[in-house]
Amino acid sequence: MSIRGFELRQLRYFVAVAEEQSFRKASERLHISQPPLTRQIQAMESELGAELFMRTSRGVELTQAGRILFEEANNILMLSERAAERAILAGKGQLGRLDIGIFGSATFDTIPKIILSFRNAHPNVKVVLHNMTKWEQITALRERRITVGFNRFVTEEADIVLDTVYTENAMLALHRSHPFSRRNEIRFKDLRGQPLILYPRSSRGGFADILMSTCRDSGFEPWVAHEVDDVSTSIALVSCGFGLCVVPESARNLKLPGVIYRPLTDAKRLNIDLCCLYRRDDQSPLLAAFMDIVHSYGR
Amino acid sequence: MSIRGFELRQLRYFVAVAEEQSFRKASERLHISQPPLTRQIQAMESELGAELFMRTSRGVELTQAGRILFEEANNILMLSERAAERAILAGKGQLGRLDIGIFGSATFDTIPKIILSFRNAHPNVKVVLHNMTKWEQITALRERRITVGFNRFVTEEADIVLDTVYTENAMLALHRSHPFSRRNEIRFKDLRGQPLILYPRSSRGGFADILMSTCRDSGFEPWVAHEVDDVSTSIALVSCGFGLCVVPESARNLKLPGVIYRPLTDAKRLNIDLCCLYRRDDQSPLLAAFMDIVHSYGR
C-alpha cells in the first residue's frame, strides 16, 4: 500500500519468472532461492492491486496485467542498462558535448585538423564550435559555456591554463604586383615605409600590438595603412592592393585573387603561438581527451 | 564493484540532487536525511567508475557523465511510472487485447453492436475478431487463442460456460415471387412440401439439425432443397429463387435482390439463442468487463 513505485530488482525478478513461466526455474536463473521471489512478486501484485501471474499446477502464466507489464519491464531494463553504459562512456570522455571557442585566423588550418582528429577518435561526442574573441572566450570559459578555447597572444589569467599548441612562422601577404613579389628574401626591417594592414583592430595586446612593438624594436615606426577586424578582411584588402599584411603561416590557406605569400626570413622573434585555453580546475574527461588529441598535434 | 545495476531508488535520488543542485535540498525534497543520499550517489559513482557530480563550495554540478545519466534517468523514471499505471489499467480490464471468436449469422446485427459498445467503454483495449466455427471456437478457447466466443446451439462442455445473450425469433426468408409473400401469416407447418435451404452443412447439432427435428415434431419431413455453409450463401440462394430459408431475425440486415422476410408466427419453440462461450476458470478482468457489456445488452 506504499506510495513508492517499483524497484528495478523487482522488474528483473518479474521478467525472469515471466520468461521461465516458473518461480523455481527463475530463482535458479537469478541465483536466489524461490521464496524471496514469491514474496517480491506478491509485493508487486499488492502494490498494483492486480495479479500478474495465474498460478497453475504446472507453473505460472502471465495475466493481462502481467503481459502489459512484461512489455514495459523489458523496455525499462534495456534502457537502464543503456543508461549505465552511456554514463560510463561519458565518464571516459567518449560521449557528450564539447563546446569549443575558436577565432578567425587559426580556423583555416590547425583547428579543423585537430577537431577532425578528435571526432575520429570520439565519434559520439558532439562538437560545437563558437566563434568568439579572446575575451569572450575567457568569459565563456568562466561561465562554463565553453570547455576549451583557441587563441593567440593570450594574457595570463590565474584560473585559466594556457597551453601552447603550435608555433607558426610569420609570413607576409602581398599582392602579386608588389615589387617584393620578385624578391627571394624579405626581412622584417624591409617593412619600413610599406603600407601595412593590421588586425585585429579591437583588442589590445593582440597581434596588431605585438607587430607594432616588433617594428619599433627593429628601429622603425610602422606605416599603418588600415586596421581591420580579422585576417580574412585584411587578406581581402591585400587582394585589392591596399598594402602588405603579416599573417601566421596557416593563413596561406586563404587563397584570394592576386594574393601571394612570402616568408619573413628573420621574423623568428615574432612568435605566433596558437594556444589552448581551459579552466585550471576543469577535471572533465572530455577536456582531457581533447587535450590528448591536441598534444599529439604539437609537432 | 558488484555486477548488478542500478535501482530505481538511486535514480530517483540522483535526479533530485541533479535538479536541486544540492544534496541537502534534495534530501529535504525526498524526506530523508542528507548522509544516505551522499552514500547512494557514491555507490552509483563507484559502480560507474566515474563521478556524477562536481562538488563545489556552493553545492554540486553535473559532470558530463552526470548529464548523460540525467537524461536517461528521467526517461526511465517516466517509463516506470507509466508501466505501473498501464499494469493497473490492464488489471481492471481497461487495457490489453481481447480475442473474440465470431461466426456467420450473428455477425450482422448483435455482435457488431456489442463490440461497438465495448470499444466505447474500453477504448484502450484492442479487439481482435476471429471468424471460426463452433468447434474451432471451443478448441481456441481451450488453447487460450480466444477469450470469448459467440455461437448458437452450443453443446454443454464441462470447462466452458455458456451464457445466453439474446434470443431471436425465427423468420422466413423468401423470394418476392413466392406465393407466401402475399400471405399475412406464415406458420411453421406451412413449410411442409416447400423447398428449404439449410445451413450450416458441416456441423452436427447445429441450426440445420434443430430445424429438421422441429419439422418432424410438427409432423412432416422437410424437403431439403440445398445445404450450404453459412447464412449469407443461403440468402443468396433465396435471392435466386432456389427456395425458402428459416433464419434468425438478425439476418434481416442481409438485403439481397428480391429477398423478403416474413415472421413465422408459431415458431416460438424454435429458440434461436445467441450464446457467449468462455472458459469457466478464466478470471481475466477483460473478460469480466466484456461480459458486463454483453449482459447490459440482454434485453
Added chain:
DNA sequence: ATCGGCGATACCTTTTCGGTATATCCTGAA
C-alpha cells in the same frame, strides 16, 4: 493411494538502508 513437483508460508539470518552526531572543506567577513 502415494509420490513428486510446484508455489506459499513461517521463521530466522544477513544485508542494506536511513538517522544522528560529527568531521572536513571552502568561502566570505570581521
Added chain:
DNA sequence: TTCAGGATATACCGAAAAGGTATCGCCGAT
C-alpha cells in the same frame, strides 16, 4: 588571520528489507 556559516563526507547505530531453510498445501501423474 581567524572565525562563522554552509556545504558534503564519514562513523556508528538501529530499523527495515531481502535472502535462506524448512515445511506446508495443492494438484496431477503413476
